[in-house]
Amino acid sequence: MSTFQPHALTIRTPPTLSPPSASSHPTPPTFTAPPLSFLQGTWHVTHSTLPMWRKNRNVEITYTPLPSSKPSSIQLADEVAYYAIGSSKRSTVVGIDTACGAEGGELGAFDWRGKGLLRLVSSHWEVLGWGYAEGGERSEPQVTSPETASDSLDPPSSTTQPSDNKEEDAWMITWFGKTIFTPAGIDVYARTKAGHAPWVVEKIREALAGMEEEGMRKLGGELFEVVRE
Secondary structure, three states, rough: OOOOOOOOOOOOOEEEEOOOOOOOOOOOOOOOOOOOOHHOOOEEEEEEEHHHHHHHEEEEEEEEEEOOOOOOOOEEEEEEEEOOOOOOOOOEEEEEEEEEEOHHHHHHHEEEEEHHHHHOOEEEEEEEEEEEEEOOOOOOHHHHEEOOOOOOOOOOOOOOOOOOOOHEEEEEEEEEEHHHHHHHEEEEEEEEOOOOOOOHHHHHHHHHHOOHHHHHHHHHHHHHHEOOO
C-alpha cells in the first residue's frame, strides 16, 4: 500500500490515449487495476463530463461479476440507472463489460456491449484511478491507492483516524471512449449518494488539470456535478 502526500492525487492517462512507447506495457508500472471486490457493487456518479447527465439525476452504476469458465476471462453485468430531472420514472441501460484482451483485467480496461435494443451498441471504458480517501474534512487529508490488487485493502497508518466505514471513502475515476451517441468523457464515482468531501473533488480537478495529454486537461475543465437528491 502506498500513500500519496497530503493534497496530492495521481490519475493515469487512458492507455488508449497514451503515446507509443518502447515499453510493451501501455500503462505506468505504478498503476494496478482494482480487484473485482473493489469494483463490484453500486457506485454513484457524482461528477461527469457526459452532457446527458446534466438533464438527469441520481445516476448509479452497478457492476456484478458474471461466472466464467476461464479465470482469465472477466465479465461484468453493467446496469446504469437514473431519473430525468423532475421525473419519478427510473430509467436503466443494461450491458455486459468484458475485460480487454488477456491482460484486460490487470489494466482496468473494458469493452461494453448493450443488451436488448442496445445489443448492437458498444463502447470502451477504463479505470484511471481508484482508492480510498482518508481524513475526511480533517486538516491533513490523504488520498491513498493500493499498490497490489488484492481483496485486502487496508489504509496506511497515519496521524488521522480513518472513517468508521472505509467503503464510504472509496473513490474511482473512469474514462469512456466516444460512441455514436456520446462523446468521450470522464466520470467520478463514490459509494454514497452524498459523494466525496470537497477536498477530494478539488484534488481530482487539480490532477486532471496537470495531465500531459491535452484532451484529458480539456475534459477536466468540463467536469460538472451531477444532481443527487
